[in-house]
Amino acid sequence: MLPAMKTVEAEEEYAEDCPELVPIETKHQEKEENLDFIIKIPVTIVTGYLGAGKTTLLNYILTEQHNRKIAVILNEFGEGSAVEKSLAVSQGGELYEEWLELRNGCLCCSVKDNGLKAIENLMQKKGKFDYILLETTGLADPGAVASMFWVDAELGSDIYLDEKPDGLVNEATRQVALADMILINKTDLVSEEELNKLRTTIRYNTLDCCSLKARRKTHLSNILDLHAYDTLSGISLQKKLQHVSTAPHLDQSIVTVTFDVPGSAEEESLNVFIQNLLWEKNVKNKDGRCMEVIRLKGLVSIKDKPQQMIVQGIHELYELEESRVNWKDDAERACQLVFIGKNLDKDILQQLFITAVAETKEQTTAPGQDGACPPH
Numbered sequence: 001m002l003p004a005m006k007t008v009e010a011e012e013e014y015a016e017d018c019p020e021l022v023p024i025e026t027k028h029q030e031k032e033e034n035l036d037f038i039i040k041i042p043v044t045i046v047t048g049y050l051g052a053g054k055t056t057l058l059n060y061i062l063t064e065q066h067n068r069k070i071a072v073i074l075n076e077f078g079e080g081s082a083v084e085k086s087l088a089v090s091q092g093g094e095l096y097e098e099w100l101e102l103r104n105g106c107l108c109c110s111v112k113d114n115g116l117k118a119i120e121n122l123m124q125k126k127g128k129f130d131y132i133l134l135e136t137t138g139l140a141d142p143g144a145v146a147s148m149f150w151v152d153a154e155l156g157s158d159i160y161l162d163e164k165p166d167g168l169v170n171e172a173t174r175q176v177a178l179a180d181m182i183l184i185n186k187t188d189l190v191s192e193e194e195l196n197k198l199r200t201t202i203r204y205n206t207l208d209c210c211s212l213k214a215r216r217k218t219h220l221s222n223i224l225d226l227h228a229y230d231t232l233s234g235i236s237l238q239k240k241l242q243h244v245s246t247a248p249h250l251d252q253s254i255v256t257v258t259f260d261v262p263g264s265a266e267e268e269s270l271n272v273f274i275q276n277l278l279w280e281k282n283v284k285n286k287d288g289r290c291m292e293v294i295r296l297k298g299l300v301s302i303k304d305k306p307q308q309m310i311v312q313g314i315h316e317l318y319e320l321e322e323s324r325v326n327w328k329d330d331a332e333r334a335c336q337l338v339f340i341g342k343n344l345d346k347d348i349l350q351q352l353f354i355t356a357v358a359e360t361k362e363q364t365t366a367p368g369q370d371g372a373c374p375p376h
């Protein structure tokens with residue numbers, strides 16, 4: 001798993017703030033050119049593998065006291081937008097909506113398709129913020145994202161590192177290769193020995209080792225204001241990109257599946273459902289191939305629980321947590337799940353969930369479950 005960040009400086013026009021009464025037109029132009037009064041807004045691109053902790057980091061930055069007005073653009077994949085938003089809500093304790101202004105002056109927005117369009121819209125709100133943080137999908141090729149910024153910008157980056165899953169070496173390597181900074185997260189899940197091994201493998205640009213969950217936090221000053229691509233720092237993004245082809249390398253076999261089932265789930269059945277998928281790996285698709293879930297997120301209703309519950313899964317680890325949000329009334333309860341992985345079949349997963357987990361289940365044999373798959 002590899003989370004990463006990059007910084008871009010996008011230009012803002014100064015023209016709007018020029019004094020109205022300027023005696024001679026040429027003087028006005030001279031002033032702009034000579035004094036280089038261009039306001040630049042730094043953009044940090046946070047990239048990293050699925051579940052690396054990008055959203056957790058952004059939530060931490062949003063809620064930390066930093067005396068900055070930061071605009072955060074959260075990544076949403078597929079139709080899972082509501083889930084991602086709800087996860088942010090539960091962690092930050094604030095409701096994020098389209099361009100919601102938070103109490104500490106930060107702006108937050110969630111977007112599809114990597115949020116580059118959102119940056120354009122953001123620029124119309126200039127003056128309201130002084131920093132942009134953009135989360136990309138865990139499978140993003142940072143080269144492609146960064147190239148889009150490079151048009152009139154200078155760029156810098158940070159990366160977090162986790163493991164390299166099979167078939168994703170390209171994205172992982174590219175995320176590291178293009179990073180200006182690497183932040184190793186989830187240190188609570190590995191031994192000191194494994195951590196040192198990882199450090200040696202990366203060798204350069206390691207910013208910090210942290211565990212966002214275990215509150216071993218990194219200092220924000222390490223992450224923001226890298227100025228890695230300022231003209232004065234001497235490294236241009238163009239140079240960096242020359243060493244890496246910008247052709248997309250995304251693993252086409254990885255798909256996102258999402259569904260929404262009204263009503264509540266029984267906690268025990270939900271655990272069995274998830275464990276069959278993540279641990280037993282005995283759920284098959286139409287072709288008899290075992291479904292391989294890399295990332296699981298969900299916002300679910302558990303029978304007799306007033307709170308909305310959050311499911312988070314990465315490879316074989318998963319957890320079911322209470323959010324800070326309560327269900328408004330029983331009629332609105334539902335379970336929304338997002339799966340990212342290989343050989344996933346939406347109909348089979350949804351049907352299995354309805355028959356095996358949903359409260360009004362009928363005891364029938366669930367589809368897709370006829371004997372264990374060989375270990376892989």
Ligand SMILES: Nc1nc2c(ncn2[C@@H]2O[C@H](COP(=O)(O)OP(=O)(O)OP(=O)(O)O)[C@@H](O)[C@H]2O)c(=O)[nH]1
Nearest residue numbers: 049050051052053054055056138186211212213312
């Ligand atoms: N143990 C541990 N868990 C963590 C840490 N940081 C984040 N997590 C958990 O990892 C899960 C995924 O975190 P996210 O912040 O959603 O990861 P992400 O990179 O935004 O995920 P995607 O957007 O799906 O790629 C959540 O359950 C977090 O609570 C950490 O330092 N240690």
Ligand SMILES: [Zn+2]
Nearest residue numbers: 054055075135
């Ligand atoms: Zn995220």
